[in-house]
Amino acid sequence: MLTQFVQQLANGVVLGAMYALIALGYTMVYGIIQLINFAHGEIFMIGAFGAFTVYRYILPDGTSLWIALPLMLLGGMIAAVAVAVAMERFAYRPLRNAPRLAPLITAIGVSIALQEAVRLYYPDARSKLAFPQLITGSPIPIGFGASVDRASVVVVLVSVICMVALTLFVRRSRMGRAMQATAQDPDTARLMGINIDRVIVMSFLLGAALAAVAGMAQGLYLGQIDFRMGFIAGLKAFTAAVLGGIGNIQGAVVGGFALGIVEVMAVQYIPGQFGGGAWKDVWAFALLILVLVFRPQGLLGERVADRA
Amino acid sequence: MSGSGVTTARRRLIERARGRVPATTARAAALLGAVLSLASTFLAWSYGSAFPGNLTIYGYPGGAQVYVLVLALVAIVLLLLEVSPLRRVLAPGGAGGAVRVLASGVFLVTAFTVLAIGVELGGLINVEWGGWAALLAAAVFVVAGRLLPDDRPAVWSYRLPDWVEFLIIALVLGLALAAFVEALAIPEWEIFLCFLVALGGALTAAWRLGLVSWISEVGTRHRGVTVTAAFLVAAAFPFTQGSDNHWLNVMVNVGIFATTAIGLNIVVGLAGLLDLGYVAFLGVGAYVGALLSGAAASTIGWNPPFAVTVVIGAVITAIVGVLIGTPTLRVRGDYLAIVTLGFGEIFRITVNNLDGSTGPQVTNGPNGIPGIPDLKFLGIDFGQSHTVFGMNLGYFANYFFLELVLMAFVILVFSRMNNSRLGRAWLAIREDEVAAQAAGINTFRLKLLAFALGATLAGMAGTIQAHAISSITPDSYQFLNSAFLVAAVVLGGMGTVTGALLGSVVLLLLPEKFRFFQDNKLLIFGVTLVLVMRFRPEGVIANKRRKAEFHEEEISEELGREARAEGAR
Amino acid sequence: MTATVGDTPHKPVLRVSGVTMRFGGLTAVDGVDFTVGEQEIVGLIGPNGAGKTTFFNCLTGMYVPTAGQVIYRGTPLSGRPDLVTKAGVARTFQNIRLFPNMTVVENVKVGRHCRTTVGALSALVRGPKYRREERETEAQARELLDFVGLADAADDLARNLPYGDQRRLEIARALASDPGLLLLDEPTAGMNPLETAQTKDLVFKIRDRGLAVVVIEHDMRFIFTLCDRVAVLVQGRKLIEGSPAQVQHDERVIAAYIGTPAGSEQQA
Known part of the structure; x- marks a missing residue:
């Protein structure tokens, strides 16, 4: 019993780490320009394909794990960041003053176009691609009879490092403070000499880099990638961001882990026909609805006073 | 930045040239170009007969040549008109602009055809001298057209006797049907593309002349007549197809899609709620229709009369709409989009899972419900072809007529709601939700009404859809289809019935015609969405107010920036 | 506050008792009592940030007060703007919201x-x-x-x-x-003297239709020539309430606006 619980908890943490990484991208962009970047899930997918490309076309066979992993990660990040920055520049920036419907619809268009571009033009991407299982070795016991495989450990470690780095960046660096200022009040920030465009690009860039980490993590964890992987992952990550309080960086992390754990536990412990993997997405979305109804500001969000 | 610089430079060049060339000379040159273009259609353009339309024959225009001929002929008439005494009446602003557009149309069609002959038959060597001559003539025509004097904006404000105006409405709608049927009948995509270009050119030319706005004015003056005539013309469509079911089948699907899109337009266009899971309501209706159809695969044995099924479908979707709307409509507007998307996915997953192993057996899961029998409604067997007015119509005509009735109902709901206190309240909510609530509007209740009403209409369409497509699976109701519906509304024009109709027809028929691009369909779709939002966010047929909303923000944002800058000073 | 004959000559239309609004640690409105009589024009003045608009928002259901009660013609108003309007209290906004x-x-x-x-x-x-x-x-x-x-x-x-x-x-x-009561939030902000005079006439005309009116305003001349009674809010508290003449000459009001002779922190 306890073994099972601890095992599921560990699985939930791994899943949650990936949700959290993607959710950070949603939350940063939303915090700064109040845009739900619906195409962010696709950035995650592009990140995974970028990493895969490095492995498939650039690395010679038998490259050491310690060289291959960082290079793949770098490739994924470059691909994801390039696409995200281009997307911001050409699709979203012209719409910054448009009614909210416009960027949302643009985001749907971008999302579909990116999926299709990968499906049509990436070699063999019409079906699932096997992602290299680079991290091998026996699972690591974590007590109570439960254990996690090594890839998962790497995923969680890298995620945590990224989150800490991001927090430090936002808190300490000049750009980070500019981001915080812009999120609070873009007009005043502009008057204080902050280049809003750069701040926005930076939020897309950071979000994309983290999404690329998540994309590669999912490849390593599940052993496969495909052009559709961004859709559901993006929705879940948005759920995580709302769960934690959208616009709030710590919230996205908390929301990500919470969602990962809830999902895994729901699959494990809901009895009868409604348990099991088939319903897991339903439970995740149900959680989103519950949060929106009972705590729309999210777990860590504060209720913002209406400026009437 | 640089693009607009080039445009200005080009514009300046044209202006300067225009200053040097007297209007008469320009007109004569344009006339020459038009006549030559017209003459060139009687030549052979291609050595190979394999090119669509067979352009190897002298003295008999074929394929895309016909469009060149028609456009050139119209241009000639207009040019002659400009120097005739009738000019004041028919082209009060001058015809220069219209001729210019026609010239561009002629050139585009000719150049495309010559190029396509080269590509498809293996090299430009296959273009006969006639083709090159045609291209040259078209080039002369275009250049001369550019030199024509600018015309003033034309205003037609004629008020003719009512019966004449009725005739004009009937004529225009009849022509529209004829053009539509003609377009459907074109088998080759090359010619179809030329047809679209020619049609676009002709319409733009008519708009330049002031004809389009006058006709729409006439249409609004006799709104009842126009709407009735439009439905009569739509109802005449099956008679153009005879017993051939192919396009009727497609048009039934277009009709269901369009009806659903108009329903969605109540939610999106009128109430301003972006619903990205709307197709789920169509799905609920379709599953109700399928389960109560008496199909062998249905898990419910009861097979009530269709009228009862429609009512049950409507009631169930209304309930689902209220259940989904109640928690979600309280949240901020842009969350709504994602939450409805989530609900759409929940529907699909649920239907997939209710197959007896991962849930109770209700829907057969991924296998869906096949073999839904044809409708038997009002004593008519929808699976049989019937003879109407002495004409034997394919059996899809039955569904087409039924669908048309439902669409009429949905349009009625749309416009009546829009023109009532409810429509005003929706508009007010869209404009300023805080002020609307302070003015005494229960914003939540009105949003819920729009949401549930939209759901109900989609549910009704779904019950018909189940029978018309005879087999339904959960995948027919995935997110992509919701995106298509939203796109139909957005591309056509938010808040207008014609916009949603046009959007549906374009989104569903173009891929049928350009099967060539089938694989790229979604990619093109996605890119189009982005481009439309960038360049014409109000859609093709814009609701006047929507247009103001989309452009006001730019204006007010600029004003705001100025004010802010001043305040800072 | 009880409505004595002295300060409300007519039957009360609106009775506000002890309304308090806190945002986190900040108390924007602090235990305000306020009464409006039938067909009365009442002015609400106070330095910037005194909590006038917040108080308005508490009356109109935009905010649910942390404490206190708002009673319109005997029925307590609930915290939803549309219900407040339906009950008979209508408002305008400081920054026009058409x-x-x-x-x-x-x-x-x-x-x-x-x-x-x-x-x-x-x-x-x-x-x-x-x-x-x-x-x-x-x-x-x-x-x-x-x-x-x-x-x-x-x-x-x-x-x-x-x-x-x-x-x-x-x-x-x-x-x-x-409505039976109209709340105007700075109706003459940004207006020239002619428009201000027209607005004053309009408010009188509105009263003649049988409505009571509450006006928030910065323009003192406008307020003192328009209102039957004036209340002064300072730092979320009601400082004084009385006839325009009383308020106009009250030292505390002058101090609140111009600063106490000792030189102080409160400014207009």
């Missing part, structure tokens, strides 16, 4: 919404009730536009109106809900 892309007359018709009842079904079949109601709404909207002097602009888009007319349109929209 429906810019609707016509002037449509704006006023929206104000009639809570006094009309036609539902979806009736609108669909256009029954006799729908027609009667639409006719009445149209007539009432036109009458109100005539009343505020905008009859000629009825079919213009609201955003094309000049500034002063937009303020008047907002008042017409508020009047359309047949």
Whole structure:
């Protein structure tokens, strides 16, 4: 019993780490320009394909794990960041003053176009691609009879490092403070000499880099990638961001882990026909609805006073 | 930045040239170009007969040549008109602009055809001298057209006797049907593309002349007549197809899609709620229709009369709409989009899972419900072809007529709601939700009404859809289809019935015609969405107010920036 | 506060007792009592940041007060703006909030919404009730536009109106809900002297229609010549309440606005 619980908890943490990484991208962009970047899930997918490309076309066979992993990660990040920055520049920036419907619809268009571009033009991407299982070795016991495989450990470690780095960046660096200022009040920030465009690009860039980490993590964890992987992952990550309080960086992390754990536990412990993997997405979305109804500001969000 | 610089430079060049060339000379040159273009259609353009339309024959225009001929002929008439005494009446602003557009149309069609002959038959060597001559003539025509004097904006404000105006409405709608049927009948995509270009050119030319706005004015003056005539013309469509079911089948699907899109337009266009899971309501209706159809695969044995099924479908979707709307409509507007998307996915997953192993057996899961029998409604067997007015119509005509009735109902709901206190309240909510609530509007209740009403209409369409497509699976109701519906509304024009109709027809028929691009369909779709939002966010047929909303923000944002800058000073 | 004959000459329309509004640690409005009598014009003044608009928002249901009660003609008002309007308390906004892309007359018709009842079904079949109601709404909207002097602009888009007319349109929209009490949030902000004088006449006319009016305003001359009674809010508390003459000469008020002789932190 306890073994099972601890095992599921560990699985939930791994899943949650990936949700959290993607959710950070949603939350940063939303915090700064109040845009739900619906195409962010696709950035995650592009990140995974970028990493895969490095492995498939650039690395010679038998490259050491310690060289291959960082290079793949770098490739994924470059691909994801390039696409995200281009997307911001050409699709979203012209719409910054448009009614909210416009960027949302643009985001749907971008999302579909990116999926299709990968499906049509990436070699063999019409079906699932096997992602290299680079991290091998026996699972690591974590007590109570439960254990996690090594890839998962790497995923969680890298995620945590990224989150800490991001927090430090936002808190300490000049750009980070500019981001915080812009999120609070873009007009005043502009008057204080902050280049809003750069701040926005930076939020897309950071979000994309983290999404690329998540994309590669999912490849390593599940052993496969495909052009559709961004859709559901993006929705879940948005759920995580709302769960934690959208616009709030710590919230996205908390929301990500919470969602990962809830999902895994729901699959494990809901009895009868409604348990099991088939319903897991339903439970995740149900959680989103519950949060929106009972705590729309999210777990860590504060209720913002209406400026009437 | 640089693009607009080039445009200005080009514009300046044209202006300067225009200053040097007297209007008469320009007109004569344009006339020459038009006549030559017209003459060139009687030549052979291609050595190979394999090119669509067979352009190897002298003295008999074929394929895309016909469009060149028609456009050139119209241009000639207009040019002659400009120097005739009738000019004041028919082209009060001058015809220069219209001729210019026609010239561009002629050139585009000719150049495309010559190029396509080269590509498809293996090299430009296959273009006969006639083709090159045609291209040259078209080039002369275009250049001369550019030199024509600018015309003033034309205003037609004629008020003719009512019966004449009725005739004009009937004529225009009849022509529209004829053009539509003609377009459907074109088998080759090359010619179809030329047809679209020619049609676009002709319409733009008519708009330049002031004809389009006058006709729409006439249409609004006799709104009842126009709407009735439009439905009569739509109802005449099956008679153009005879017993051939192919396009009727497609048009039934277009009709269901369009009806659903108009329903969605109540939610999106009128109430301003972006619903990205709307197709789920169509799905609920379709599953109700399928389960109560008496199909062998249905898990419910009861097979009530269709009228009862429609009512049950409507009631169930209304309930689902209220259940989904109640928690979600309280949240901020842009969350709504994602939450409805989530609900759409929940529907699909649920239907997939209710197959007896991962849930109770209700829907057969991924296998869906096949073999839904044809409708038997009002004593008519929808699976049989019937003879109407002495004409034997394919059996899809039955569904087409039924669908048309439902669409009429949905349009009625749309416009009546829009023109009532409810429509005003929706508009007010869209404009300023805080002020609307302070003015005494229960914003939540009105949003819920729009949401549930939209759901109900989609549910009704779904019950018909189940029978018309005879087999339904959960995948027919995935997110992509919701995106298509939203796109139909957005591309056509938010808040207008014609916009949603046009959007549906374009989104569903173009891929049928350009099967060539089938694989790229979604990619093109996605890119189009982005481009439309960038360049014409109000859609093709814009609701006047929507247009103001989309452009006001730019204006007010600029004003705001100025004010802010001043305040800072 | 009890409504003694002395300070409210008429039967009270609105009775506010102990309304307090806290945001986190900040107390924006602190235990304010306030009464408005039938057909009375009451001014609410105070330095910037005194909590006037917050107080307004508590009255109109935009905020739910942390403590205290708002009673309109004997019924407590609940914390939802539409219900407050329906109960009979209408308002305008400090920064005008019209429906810019609707016509002037449509704006006023929206104000009639809570006094009309036609539902979806009736609108669909256009029954006799729908027609009667639409006719009445149209007539009432036109009458109100005539009343505020905008009859000629009825079919213009609201955003094309000049500034002063937009303020008047907002008042017409508020009047359309047949309120017994009208709350005006800085109705003359940004107006020239002529427009201010016209607004004053309009407020008197509104009172003559049988309404009570509460006005937030910075323009002292406007307030003191308009109101029957004036209340002063300073730092969320009611400092003093009385006739314009009393308030005008009260030292505490002068101190609150100009600063105490000792030189202090409170400024206008």
